[in-house]
Amino acid sequence: MSTLTTHKQDVSMVARNLNIYYGDFQAVKDVNLEIKKNKITAIIGPSGCGKSTVLRSFNRMNELVPTARTEGEIIFEGIDIYAPEIDAVEVRSRIGMVFQKPNPFPKSIYENVAWGAKINGFKGDMNELVENSLRRAALWDEVKDKLDQSGLSLSGGQQQRLCIARAIAVKPDLILMDEPASALDPVATLKIEDLMRELSKNYTIIIVTHNMQQAGRASDYTAFFNMNPDRAGYLVEYDETAKLFTNPKEKLTEEYITGRFG
Amino acid sequence: MTREYMDNLLNQLKDDVLILESMVREAVLNGVKALMTGDKKLSKQVIRGDQEINDKRFQIENECLITIATQQPMAGDLRTLASVLEIITELERIGDYAKGIAKITKLTRNQEILPPLENLVPMAEISVDMLQKSVKAFVDGDVEAARVIPDRDDQVDDYFNKIYKGLVKYMVEDPDKIKLANHLQWAAHNIERMADRVTNICERTLFIQTGSIYQIEDFKDLDLDDDEVEIHDIN
Numbered sequence: 001m002s003t004l005t006t007h008k009q010d011v012s013m014v015a016r017n018l019n020i021y022y023g024d025f026q027a028v029k030d031v032n033l034e035i036k037k038n039k040i041t042a043i044i045g046p047s048g049c050g051k052s053t054v055l056r057s058f059n060r061m062n063e064l065v066p067t068a069r070t071e072g073e074i075i076f077e078g079i080d081i082y083a084p085e086i087d088a089v090e091v092r093s094r095i096g097m098v099f100q101k102p103n104p105f106p107k108s109i110y111e112n113v114a115w116g117a118k119i120n121g122f123k124g125d126m127n128e129l130v131e132n133s134l135r136r137a138a139l140w141d142e143v144k145d146k147l148d149q150s151g152l153s154l155s156g157g158q159q160q161r162l163c164i165a166r167a168i169a170v171k172p173d174l175i176l177m178d179e180p181a182s183a184l185d186p187v188a189t190l191k192i193e194d195l196m197r198e199l200s201k202n203y204t205i206i207i208v209t210h211n212m213q214q215a216g217r218a219s220d221y222t223a224f225f226n227m228n229p230d231r232a233g234y235l236v237e238y239d240e241t242a243k244l245f246t247n248p249k250e251k252l253t254e255e256y257i258t259g260r261f262g
Numbered sequence: 263m264t265r266e267y268m269d270n271l272l273n274q275l276k277d278d279v280l281i282l283e284s285m286v287r288e289a290v291l292n293g294v295k296a297l298m299t300g301d302k303k304l305s306k307q308v309i310r311g312d313q314e315i316n317d318k319r320f321q322i323e324n325e326c327l328i329t330i331a332t333q334q335p336m337a338g339d340l341r342t343l344a345s346v347l348e349i350i351t352e353l354e355r356i357g358d359y360a361k362g363i364a365k366i367t368k369l370t371r372n373q374e375i376l377p378p379l380e381n382l383v384p385m386a387e388i389s390v391d392m393l394q395k396s397v398k399a400f401v402d403g404d405v406e407a408a409r410v411i412p413d414r415d416d417q418v419d420d421y422f423n424k425i426y427k428g429l430v431k432y433m434v435e436d437p438d439k440i441k442l443a444n445h446l447q448w449a450a451h452n453i454e455r456m457a458d459r460v461t462n463i464c465e466r467t468l469f470i471q472t473g474s475i476y477q478i479e480d481f482k483d484l485d486l487d488d489d490e491v492e493i494h495d496i497n
Contacts, residue, residue: 212334212336213334216336245336245337245340246336246337246340246341246473247337247341247473247474248337253337254337254338257336257337258265258268258335258336258337258338258339259265259268259336260265
């Protein structure tokens, strides 16, 4: 992979003039964004503003939608992930994804975690990798005695942490999370948020959330997206979370976060 | 515009702050009046009334905390609530100053008020007017008013210095008057501090409206070589 010379050390990913279409419909318009390394960035905005579409473009998951087309650049660690020579599967191994609904495979807890590494031809100590991943996902103590049980036997919160363990087992640099706690109860939600803080020491995290309090609690930076009248999503404001939630620059952001719009 | 409920809560809080301000304003004017006229009944009324001011302050504080806990305020709403908590603290302390002045009425024990203290009446009138306007500026979100109200603190300081100099003269000339003059000095000091707290209230309005903390320069005319100002500062 060739490295772009403009890459900044504290930046994990840069979106430049990002435009995303589904057929004729423009879903995302002219997004420019710099994601800081080892920080948690939240993407917030009203329904349909393109949050998830943007997130999915960050590891080329959009390509799985037949009509989707992405224009502009997404530079990850200095590399344009949409460059023709770049393999989408490799991109997805470096940039993991955790979904809204926990989706463990109908396999054992152990196999759920080992799966990605196995596919990637991991040659090291698999037991150690599984244990470390489960520890990092704050799940090890709860499952160490039942690793051969089905991942589906776990509670919703545990299943989501299992999916996080599965994502980090392939040693990504960046983890994308699409509403990772929206299907969980408040206790499991706070556990995931604590886990995100812990994980951000080693990984960059981008989280899409509908829950503004969650964005406030769990992120370092927040990007607020809104929808044009033609329904194309665009970036309104991007700043440190503490700043954006106490003193946003844009009136639209103020109206959205104070619940007066949206 | 959604969130009518939140807007109602914030408007109710502003109304409560206005009520608290009117209670404090009345306490200050009555405290000064009681001192100037030796009206012990009125001074007792001010002293007793301080409890009502404290109760009102805690009621507003409680409403703020409930709103923060239940409504998750953000941005301008959050700054307003944080500022209300500050402003009611300032108002309650001004209420304490009024109570302090009322107590001095008791301490002076029917002695004639010394003439320099006549300046206390216009001094208190300016300070009370500043107070009323500062809380109005907060309620109206009036940045321009909040910026200029503290300028009048200079007039308050001038009256303070007149009272101070005049009382010192009495102390020097008649040592029997030292205790009385000292008590009266405290009354003037309380009004002078009150005007400083009005400046803090104005700073909160600027914070709500701009998102930045401003410290209005309250010692802009301070001359460190001037003994009088230095003593005033220590007070």
